[in-house]
Amino acid sequence: MSTETDSPSIFSRIVAREIPATILAETDRVIAFPDIAPKAPVHVLVVPKTERYRDVVELAAGDPGLLAEVVEVAKSLADELTDGDFRLIFNTGPNAGQTVFHVHAHVLGGGLEEGTLG
Numbered sequence: 449m450s451t452e453t454d455s456p457s458i459f460s461r462i463v464a465r466e467i468p469a470t471i472l473a474e475t476d477r478v479i480a481f482p483d484i485a486p487k488a489p490v491h492v493l494v495v496p497k498t499e500r501y502r503d504v505v506e507l508a509a510g511d512p513g514l515l516a517e518v519v520e521v522a523k524s525l526a527d528e529l530t531d532g533d534f535r536l537i538f539n540t541g542p543n544a545g546q547t548v549f550h551v552h553a554h555v556l557g558g559g560l561e562e563g564t565l566g
């Protein structure tokens with residue numbers, strides 16, 4: 449399991465191609481790949497390449513343009529992989545289920561249960 453002090457993070461190691469992943473989208477600053485333990489028919493992680501920001505609160509404060517790029521990549525993948533509707537989840541803090549402290553968005557879509565947040 450990852451800890452708060454992991455560096456480089458598991459996602460930085462995917463960016464560096466040290467850990468394999470199927471890259472679904474990549475820009476200069478963002479990368480996206482399927483979650484290894486999917487919680488929905490489509491479950492993709494969209495990750496800023498920098499591990500400077502541990503969570504979405506830090507990212508929004510430090511580089512709102514990069515946060516906007518994460519959302520743009522999420523939307524574009526949802527258009528490609530689902531009917532275009534999706535959930536965008538940023539677990540923020542260990543008590544909210546965050547296990548990797550390198551900010552990332554979960555994009556969930558395709559056959560989601562209605563009326564639930566989980």
Ligand code: 5GP
Nearest residue numbers: 458469481482483484485539545546547548
């Ligand atoms: P968090 O719990 O921090 O919000 O999300 C971390 C996510 O990273 C989890 O859903 C977990 O399944 C995923 N994950 C952890 N290690 C790997 C890995 O090596 N490859 C991929 N593709 N996903 C991973």
